[in-house]
Amino acid sequence: MLDYFFTPKSIAVLGASNDPLKLGYEIFKNLKGYGGKVYPINIKEETVQGVKAYKNVKDIPENVDLAVIVVPRRFVKQALIDCGEKGVKGAIIITAGFGEMGEEGKREERELVEIAHKYGMRIIGPNCVGVMDTHSNMNATFIMNAKKGSVAFVSQSGALGAGIVYKTIKEDIGFSKFISVGNMADVDFADLMEYLAEDNNSKAIALYIEGVKNGKRFMEIAKKVSKKKPIIALKAGKSESGARAASSHTGSLAGSYAIYEAAFMQSGVLVAETIDDLLSMARAFTQPLPKGKKVAIMTNAGGPGVLTADQLDKRGLKLANLKEETMEKLREFLPPMAAVKNPVDMIASARGEDYYKTAKLLLEDDNVDMLVAICVVPTFAGMTPTEHAEGIVKAVKEVNNGKPVLALFMAGYVSEKARELLEKEGIPAYERPEDVGSAAYALAAFAERNLEV
Amino acid sequence: MLDYFFTPKSIAVLGASNDPLKLGYEIFKNLKGYGGKVYPINIKEETVQGVKAYKNVKDIPENVDLAVIVVPRRFVKQALIDCGEKGVKGAIIITAGFGEMGEEGKREERELVEIAHKYGMRIIGPNCVGVMDTHSNMNATFIMNAKKGSVAFVSQSGALGAGIVYKTIKEDIGFSKFISVGNMADVDFADLMEYLAEDNNSKAIALYIEGVKNGKRFMEIAKKVSKKKPIIALKAGKSESGARAASSHTGSLAGSYAIYEAAFMQSGVLVAETIDDLLSMARAFTQPLPKGKKVAIMTNAGGPGVLTADQLDKRGLKLANLKEETMEKLREFLPPMAAVKNPVDMIASARGEDYYKTAKLLLEDDNVDMLVAICVVPTFAGMTPTEHAEGIVKAVKEVNNGKPVLALFMAGYVSEKARELLEKEGIPAYERPEDVGSAAYALAAFAERNLEV
Incomplete structure (x- = not known):
């Protein structure tokens, strides 16, 4: 359907430039990495960044699937007609x-939309940062590549979207697609949800919304899509001040947040409170869905266990009552100072082997629907930076009984390698108790909805 | 009073070790960087890490202010008697x-406390990570140095405290002191609040609390201290699950959160919901206090402006109504697509000069009590990574009318240099709308309380 926006055979950049101060420079530079054909269109230049340029998109001797239009405003209409x-x-x-x-x-x-539809074209934008597909390796934006991952991220604010892409590069969070929708003159949230529902590279859909134009259609599509794939939305302009700010930003009234919230609830869209919340929830869906809300926590530090228990409770999840048998087995190898009741506090001396054994026992306990594995500052006493993560991964692979596992590795850059390892194995690794709380909530809420169906 | 814990003339490490797998190794290694005298005590070794060792603390030929005791449990009592x-x-x-x-x-x-008091000694711990003072350059812990800054951080969870120190190194957040209080057998939150109230290097006191032992004294001291210096507390064990987890962690009942919350309110302690919240609020106090709750937002991207307006509203702050004159002057140099109503959206083309002029006008507007300056992805069109931050700093220095300024630079590592520059100038630079919202709230709440007095 909208494949040509993400995996086009050929792309023309109208306004591709040799001037590094222009957006058409960055966009063409980013697109040169794409496997398909990419043609620069520039009325004055013979070549753009070393590639033969055409005066007009119509001069290209082959078919063109996708056009990126970055010419000055007064030329956009004609450029679109040419396309x-x-x-x-x-x-x-x-x-x-x-x-x-x-x-x-x-x-x-x-008028632009009318032109497009006359020719059977679809438009993303105007006034957007562009579109990125990390799996097809296409970056039709003027910003840096996002990390490859499984979250499809659709943003109604271009700069915010770009800021999030930059932030997530640093935090090792990956996207399948980044779509800056701009003014949504044509392709909107509904179209994209419908498309992304069928996209195997996207396990969850994250939306940053300022205002929805056709609320009825949004809800209809969301209701359908959210039955097979999680949709998580952050709605900006919740407060009166925020709504006024949003209105001066997008030129359209943002509408009462209460109405949006009700609409999200009715159509199965999970509601995020912050950007981190949005990303944390979306990232969780590399994991299988839990059968219930009973969570086991394992940790090598009491404090984070307590904070995480607080966050899970706040989100309506429960701490699992471990079976006697599980606690007895934990007691066999954990030191006397350890706590074998959930949260299981293996204390600071816990090493990779303890993580492995504990994770295994907790996953095997019938009273446990989901596991949160916490690790803080695993550097002293000759520990390797990754052994705790490796222990978790080993247990998950061995038990392999379809229970979701979320990791919370809290020591900043000290645990970076461990988080990378977990992410590579498909286990989302968070840095903050509230993020892992949101993630657990998202899995449980989506599962609950899904099991009802 | 408790100076000897933070700026001792001489330190003895009982249990200093040559074995890298022992905590006594890390502690002595960290302390070697301290300007004062540091003596290793080890019953078996002639030297520890190249420094002449003593068999007993009593063998040291000079006075000893501070002892760090890291010997096995069965020797602690005698070590303390020796001290x-x-x-x-x-x-x-x-x-x-x-x-x-x-x-x-x-x-x-x-028994340990009785011994200490008999000799007129005070104890921090046992069961703690130690004490760090970034201004005296003393690291009497087994973890890495925190960044130097103005927040005194007292943590009842050692591992969590360490995790936070590591996280903040990466995020360029600085502490004046880090104090892991462990079991608080003797020196407790109250003692430390009292001491830190007089510490010029600490502009705010951040507490991570699992349970307070002497609630009445805590409240009395907090009430007094919070009139001159902000105290911000994160209480773990809010929920029933969390409280149960805390109880198995510290062995003492955490008590109902409602009681804690009421006690915090009554004694002027600001309540944080998360670790980031705690740090964001505490970091704000490098800024002067606002005269009221009216905030101006300036931004180069609409979305973050909207999200920040939402967060300010949630925290009870107001968007300032800018004077007509201010808006007219902004209109003179900002492009037609810019919004001159608060939030002022200077749009993506805004450069350092626009940040300077806009910040200046907003600070000079009598309707504005506080400024939040937002910047996202300032890399394209030949912009330098720091010009926006420089513009803000220049305006603040020029206007210099005692209004607080908070920065929100959202593009992850892309804006790292800009955040560093702002922090160096004493302007707290946040990465997330909710963090700048918490910071603004903390300043306004503390000011409100202070102006009443």
């Missing part, structure tokens, strides 16, 4: 100055 | 296995 005549399927319009600029801009924006 | 006879003033007992181990351990712990 239509060329038979382009999708156009990403980066150029700003349309619907967000008031009535005149809105009129011009509608 | 008392030597005239040591303060003892940090790292060794675990006392009050947290049940009745017998509690009895032994009480």
